[in-house]
Amino acid sequence: MNISRRRLLILLPAAAVAWESVLAGTPESSPNYKMSEHWWSMLIDIPKCIGCGNCVRACQIENDVPEGYFRTWVERYHVTDENMTSPDVMSPNGGKDGFPSVMEDHGKYFFVPKLCNHCADSPCTQVCPVGATFVSPDGVVLIDQKYCLGCAYCVQACPYGCRYIHPEKRVADKCTLCYHRITKGLTTACCEACPTGARQLADLKNPNDPIHAFLKTHSVQVLKPQMATGAKVYYNDLDGSVR
Amino acid sequence: MGVFKDAGHLFRFTGLFVLAFLAFLLIRGYVVPKTFGQYGHYRAAAIGEIAGRPVKFAGHKACEDCHTDIVDVKMKGKHAHVNCEACHGALAKHADDPTSMTPTKPDTAVLCARCHTASAAKPTGFPQVNPADHSNGVPCETCHNPHSPAIDGGGAK
Structure with a gap:
């Protein structure tokens, strides 16, 4: 085969590109974990939440969440009979230190733990201009912090207010559903620390997960269903006043 | 051409x-x-x-592997479904190498009150007390074993 100098010069870069793609290979994954076999979600059982703040503290420890920022937080709602649609909502320090005691019993109170809803059709991943945030094949919304520019488009796009710009790293940060734990067969830090079982990690692709029986027999909602985000944090017995 | x-x-x-x-x-x-x-x-x-990030909460299974005596007590009581690290904190380091760090005993005055202080905002079925009226400053563990708190449930110290 006769290759002229010119031909060679043209072919070399092409070969280099081809070789690069060969070298790329497949990314490393946990040995016994198959992404295609899971579709993660979370169940929040409102009547079980006592507002202790254990989940908020556990999350901050597990994920090194900076002080004053929250990947999960707890809100306390106070709905009075006269004003059903505009509840009084409080979340002092994200509920991290618990809530002040209430003595009078006027109207109803309940706690709503919040976190990233790990939406299947998430608005936050759609607005990222560089592909730094995405829904993983197992249904977890993640951020590639090496790739993130910190433009905060996603922070604005999230209808649930679940993202923030990390004050030191200057990139977007949010709940990863403790991806480093659930891929090792553990539950999330918030679920691990919840004393009443108000938060439960659920795998919708696992036919033996108790979530399926629960969803069949309970009145379950997601937050802001009208936004069609495909939210996967299911709230049992959620009051209509919660926004 | x-x-x-x-x-x-x-x-x-x-x-x-x-x-x-x-x-x-x-x-x-x-x-x-x-x-x-x-x-x-x-x-x-x-x-x-x-x-690939490191884990800080070891998970309940790691505790069960060694502390079977305490887990047995806990499983018989009201706190059966409360994970160890809910009260004792993140202990993956201890689970990896028990000699590297030992957990400190939580202060029951703070720990118990965190969940069990009475508030109208809490679900009505949840056991709640006003700590000052209930024990008048006597530490909770004087009467209750935190691992199985019911006094008549064999959990009393």
Whole structure:
């Protein structure tokens, strides 16, 4: 085969590109974990939440969440009979230190733990201009912090207010559903620390997960269903006043 | 060469175009991360990087492996479904190497009150007390075993 100098010069870069793609290979994954076999979600059982703040503290420890920022937080709602649609909502320090005691019993109170809803059709991943945030094949919304520019488009796009710009790293940060734990067969830090079982990690692709029986027999909602985000944090017995 | 006569400038231009295109491919090959686009419009390797982070809460199974005596007591009481680390804190380091760190005993005055202080905001079925009226400053564990708190349930100290 006769290759002229010119031909060679043209072919070399092409070969280099081809070789690069060969070298790329497949990314490393946990040995016994198959992404295609899971579709993660979370169940929040409102009547079980006592507002202790254990989940908020556990999350901050597990994920090194900076002080004053929250990947999960707890809100306390106070709905009075006269004003059903505009509840009084409080979340002092994200509920991290618990809530002040209430003595009078006027109207109803309940706690709503919040976190990233790990939406299947998430608005936050759609607005990222560089592909730094995405829904993983197992249904977890993640951020590639090496790739993130910190433009905060996603922070604005999230209808649930679940993202923030990390004050030191200057990139977007949010709940990863403790991806480093659930891929090792553990539950999330918030679920691990919840004393009443108000938060439960659920795998919708696992036919033996108790979530399926629960969803069949309970009145379950997601937050802001009208936004069609495909939210996967299911709230049992959620009051209509919660926004 | 009838048709291609005086077409040398076109060949040169085409050659230049092809070279520029190859240069583009080459630069793109280096600049775009290797796993970008494998699963979607993102760097697939980021998934492995996030999954590889170290764990701080060991999980209940790790506790069960060694502390069977306490787990047995706990399983018979009201706190059966409260995980160890809900009260004792993140102890993956202790689970990996028990000698490297030992957990400090939580202060029951703070710990118990966190969940069991009476508030109208809490679900009505949840056991709640006003700590000052209930014990008048006597530490909770004087009467209750935190691992099985009911006094008549064999959990009393």
